Amino acid sequence: MPVNVGTIDQYVRIVVGLALIAYALQDGLSIQGWHWAGLIGLVPLVTAFFKSCPLYTIFGYSSCPVRQ
Template sequence: MPKNIGMIDQYVRIVLGLALVAFAFQDGLSVQGWHWAGLTGFVLLLTAFFRSCPAYSVLGISSRAAHRRSEAGRFEI
């Protein structure tokens, strides 16, 4: 799976994912009402961990910076 998530996008996904998971489990392990929607935070955490988003792949989007060539001729990531 190609990496298509940049560093800022990764940090935003981690923060939002943790916030959504905290919302889901704010009353303990019993997820009731709209709290189940907070479980989508796990998806954000997984995509941030692997730095690959299937939706980005389908749409051809990448928030990852392109590889640049430094003055010494080495590639920077």
Template structure:
């Protein structure tokens, strides 16, 4: 499994993931707090460094390593 999530992409995924989880855990119960649990997905892809959707469509935000 190769990395396909670059630096800026990782930071944005962590911020968005944590914000959504904050909403799920700490926001007043409105009946829509389950939407916040979607934040687990960007958080995990940022920590792993691989996005399955990027692999399927052939996208990579990692910088190209020069030989």
């Protein structure tokens, strides 16, 4: 997997992912109504952890600085 997620992008993904998961679990483990949508927060967390985003790869984009 190519590394295409930069440091700032990685931190933003972590914050957004944790916020979405907190929204999903705000009433405990019994997820009701639209709170299940907050589980989508796992996707930004996984992409931040691996520093690789499949959509960035498809579109040929990278938020990493170019190494000399």
